[in-house]
Amino acid sequence: MNIAALDLNLLLVLHTVLVERSAAAAARRLHVTPSAVSNSLAKLRAQLGDPLVVRSGRGLVPTPRALELAPHLRAAVRELERVVAGSERFDPATTTRSFALALSDAHQICDLPRVARAFAAAMPRAQLRIVSIDHFEAVGGLAGGEVDAAVAPATAPQAGQHAHHLxxxxxxxxxxxxxxxxxxxxxxxxxxxxxxxxxxxxxxxxxxxxxxxxxxxxxxxxxxxxxxxxxxxxxxxxxxxxxxxxxxxxxxxxxxxxxxxxxxxxxxxxxxxxxSIDLVWHERTHLDAGARAFRELVIAALASPRPASKRGRRARA
CATH class of the missing domain: 3.40.190.10 (Periplasmic binding protein-like II)
Incomplete structure (x- = not known):
């Protein structure tokens, strides 16, 4: 069958029914009504051409076709859960992500050594990619989606951007x-x-x-x-x-x-x-746990206390 015509949420309902062996229990787990579960099963039966589950006493028994689907549905649901929750389980010590930081050659000379040392210690399996200002501009800056953060002279706050004083x-x-x-x-x-x-x-x-x-x-x-x-x-x-x-x-x-x-x-x-020199990043990475850990690493490596006479300046984070 054409998977584009299949409501994938129906497979989640079937997976839950196969785990619970009860439409009522599956409904409670999915926070829907039992009739909604029954309707979803009816649609999936029609699309797959199989009863999938049949009633036996007060429970439901899977058909051979449903038993064939069960391990694949279980693996797919677990993978989706991992992907959706992955940003919250970010582990700097094991991540193999690549992080891109835009630096002028001035910051490459005086700031990069400290960032590289901190990065190697905190994220030993990850990759640090330094991007020139030319490349940064060519790919659309922070909004372009390629660069995680930039070290740059402070400016007035820009829409969709965050900054931290360094x-x-x-x-x-x-x-x-x-x-x-x-x-x-x-x-x-x-x-x-x-x-x-x-x-x-x-x-x-x-x-x-x-x-x-x-x-x-x-x-x-x-x-x-x-x-x-x-x-x-x-x-x-x-x-x-x-x-x-x-x-x-x-x-x-x-x-x-x-x-x-x-x-x-x-x-x-x-x-x-x-x-003033700031670390600047885009709204699209603001809540990502990996990008946040990377920013905290750069800030810890480079930030120095603001002089007392400057403490009235804007604070953005």
């Missing part, structure tokens, strides 16, 4: 060691003489951090003379280390690169750019 970050302006501007305060005149390496992470465009940096520059009334546009923080740092161009990096990235690139920070003419 840490506060600050920007630093770097030039090569021996640069004419190194070792002295950067006045506005010196700033105006600098040419910069700009960074476009997201499909050749500036992302959240880029827009925040431009807003900070506008607020400080600082010009931004772009000489080179690079696709990553690391590329921008390498260019600056081998030229007279300046580049802005998150402080954590600058500290991580300090042992390998001959760069030195400049004293800015105003307060440094400060911004």
């Amino acid at each position: 840490y506060e970050e600050a920007g630093v302006l770097l030039v090569r060691q021996g640069h004419p501007a190194a070792g002295k305060p950067v006045t506005r005149e010196v700033w105006a003489s600098l040419r910069h390496v700009d960074i476009h992470l997201a499909l050749g465009r500036g992302g959240i951090g880029h827009r925040a940096a431009r807003a900070w520059l506008a607020g400080e009334r600082l010009a931004f003379d772009v000489a080179v546009v690079a696709p990553s923080f690391l590329a921008a740092a390498v260019v600056a280390a081998n030229s007279d161009y300046a580049c802005g990096l998150p402080r954590r990235v600058a500290e991580a690169l300090a042992p390998v690139l001959p760069l030195t920070p400049l004293a800015l003419p105003g307060p440094p750019m400060a911004f």
